[in-house]
Amino acid sequence: MPRLNVALLAIAVTGLAAGLALVAGGRPDLAGLAWTAGVVPVLAGLLVEIVRSLAKGEIGLDIVAALSMSAAVLFGETLAAAVVALMYSGGRFLESYAEGRARRDMRDLLSRVPRTATRQRDGRLEEVPLNAIQPGDLLLVRQGDVAPVDGILASARAVLDLSALTGESLPIRLDLGQAVMSGATNAGDVFELRASRRAADSTYAGIVRLVEAAQRSKAPMARLADRYALAFLAVTLVMAGAAWGLTGDPIRAVAVLVVATPCPLILAVPVALVAGLSRAAHYGVLIKGAKPLEALAQVRTLILDKTGTLTDGRPQVVSIEARAPFTEAEILHYAAALDQASKHPIAQAIVAAAQARGAVLPLPEAVVETPGDGVSGRVGGRAVVVGGAGFVASQTFAARLESTVRDAGAVVVAVAVDGKIAGHLVMADALRAGTADLIAGLRRLGIARILLATGDRRAVAEAVTAGLDLDGVRADLTPDQKVLVVLTARKGGPVMMVGDGVNDAPALAAADIGVAMGARGAAASAEAADVVLLVDRLDRLLAGVEIAQRARRIALESVVAGIGLSVLGMLAAALGHLPPVQGAVLQEVIDVAVILNALRTLRIVPRAGGGSVGAAPADRRSPERKHRDGRPD
Structure with a gap:
């Protein structure tokens, strides 16, 4: 598709430039043919896209673009048709470029996947593929290399750069016996790593799978303008028909159709949302697609697990x-x-x-x-x-x-x-540092109701959360009872559930937005969740919610501003104040401005949740107090 976009843009530019050159050379009679030649391939590609959309049951504003080009050619406004063709093909190209830039952080994450590792065996070093690494293998990680699998540091110390995983700019130092997360870059001297998982089961491989799934997703708002496509199409045809019928001038109808061609505008919405995904990933918040990003921005109720989520999860x-x-x-x-x-x-x-x-x-x-x-x-x-x-x-x-x-x-x-x-x-098992500030920050972002849902005893839950601004504590819950709490809360609006254990997976799946503590949490919870916190810090949730809200706001701005300006331009065209060529140029300016506005999402800097990252411990499991006077199993 990117190559096709480039080819159509090249054809549109060539046709428009050739026509203008012929006019300048005194052959305006041939200029129309050149402009038409530049329009036809773009129109053909557009018609193919429309047919594919209709086959999926989608009716979009691309129909308006096709009508404007066809009408302009039919009534001899070939220059306007050429400008619209340039606008459409240029918009598609700009969208591809902008979306590629927006996905940069995710693409960088994927490109860093190591293919081989250096293993020590029988007193010598050997380069082996990742799938050959087994738990217990001793690996050598050189300076600048990426840790290929999860493991335990077998050297006295190591300095790791986690910026690609969590957005944290400062390297962290680990000591002998501490856990090393796959995907971390060795920013210090060479160190030895004792593999604790196979490559396919390691943290980084799971993150890569989640990123790839996120890139394939599509949000309900990604074609927000298309939701109103029929109404907008009807308004456009009525205005064009009225302008023609009341004045007898078909050119006014063409001008209305030309101004009503917000093709790149439609593409500005997914650009904003994909940029939001990329920005969130930069801060260690992996959102599995544009649809969860939208939902995250609208959450009003939060349900928190206790062990490993609200608390550190380790005694x-x-x-x-x-x-x-x-x-x-x-x-x-x-x-x-x-x-x-x-x-x-x-x-x-x-x-x-x-x-x-x-x-x-x-x-x-x-x-x-x-x-x-x-x-x-x-x-x-x-x-x-x-x-x-x-x-x-x-x-x-x-x-x-x-x-x-x-x-x-x-x-x-x-x-x-x-x-x-x-x-x-x-x-x-103490509360995570800054939990009270986290809850206050979430309330400032519009989350009105915050509950604790835990399988632990009520006395323990109330003792741990004493002094926190919670709206309720639900204790002694089984996994299916947690699901019931989530479903009950959904009656009051969108619900977000945050957890980390296998027992949280059903509740995460039942919530509008499930958030998993993915740095050390269970694989089942990460798979069931819509959002995964890549670093073991709950305050990153603040950054994720804020980025989602601001990305959605920018996307809505793009739609409202673009459609609003298009309607004003259509009125001016219907009244004869905006000829087709000028209308096409004006619409091009509007569309480019809206896409550039969407790219503001890439500059979002959340006001909270972006502090330094500590070393992740090796074991996340929290003890269940099964024995009254003994050690928990």
Whole structure:
């Protein structure tokens, strides 16, 4: 199609230029033939497009363009016909160029997909295709290379550029053992990466699939003018017929038809929406098409999941209760050293807390893990037990010593050393930083009702959200009950649901707009959602909503301004104040101005949600508090 657009534009320009040259050379009798020769191929291409549209049940304003060119040729206004042909073909070409520019960020994302990776095996390096990489493979990522798969950093540190994925301009630094997201560019020294997923299952591959799907989409507003095509066509024919009938001058009817040819105007709307998609992707918000972009701009109710969405989704050590003679540092040291042998999220959080404080952890010995309860073993020659209070008491034969913590949202882990209770680690899944500001920002953008929907206990949900400006908390929900909450809320207008887990996927699909935390969230939620946040930051939702609203506003401006100016021009033409040639030139100016207005979308800078990005942790799963006195499974 781009080549055809270029060919039709070249024919229209050649025909118009040849006719003008013949007039200048004193052969106006041949100029009409040259202009007609430039019009016929463009008119033929337009008729083919009209037939295809009618076959799909679409009636567009392209019919007006065909009528204006045909009428102008029929009544001898071949110069006006040539200008309209140039306007139509030039508009199609300009639309292709503008849309290509609008898709630039998405195209850049796709073009960065690596084809091979450098793998270390048997003491040597080998270049292998991506589909040959398996979890556990050790890869070498050189400076400037793109991380080919999701993995764990196997070097002491790495500096990564995430700008192509999230829009964040500053590189981030990762340390040994932290997660590396595929698609990130190595902005520092060479580092080793231990693959955790196959290439096809990695984050970047999923993002690419979503981008490709978004590029194939079409919004309901993308042909907004076509919704009113029949009415506009009727008005145009009535005005043209009245001008001809009341004055007896068919040229006035031709002038009306020429001015009523807003072909590039129709194309300005998809340009604005595609530019909005591109702009949102630049800020780490992947909207899966122009239709979801439109819907996102009109949302009035927001439903938030708790774990992994409103909260960080990972347990953190918030405090340590030490029992003499042990200190807080010693309790954390013994617990973390033993928990190195466990993959449980609570254990990994304890290890991460110790490492963040600079602890050097020895390897544990004689480790025995009891799923759902805790771990026992030896650290530095001392017997250590970590887990729920009941489990620790049973393993040490010490008196059960309860923590003083009574926070509904907390998990308390007991630690015993050499048969004595050393203290407790208090773990909590805290709210994301800036959550209150996020909710206030969403309300400023017109979202009137905000609800929390979670499968967690009501006491936990209310404790976590205390002080937040929410309109309601729905707790103890099963996945199908979450869907019911969404469907009930839809009675009050468009609903947006934000979640990250597999259990959120049905509710995301049921909402008008489903938003998934895609940086570390479940693949099922990302597939079911209409919008995916590519970075693990909920405040990017603010940027996405603002860009969607402003892109839609610019698209509407293009339609209203273009159609309005066209109607005024039609009135002037009907009254004889605007001959066909001048009318065609005026309409060309209108259409170009409207398309340039649509490209303003590319300059949108959201007022919120564009801060720096932190390193994404390796494990997103949040513990479910299944055991009253033990570790959650």
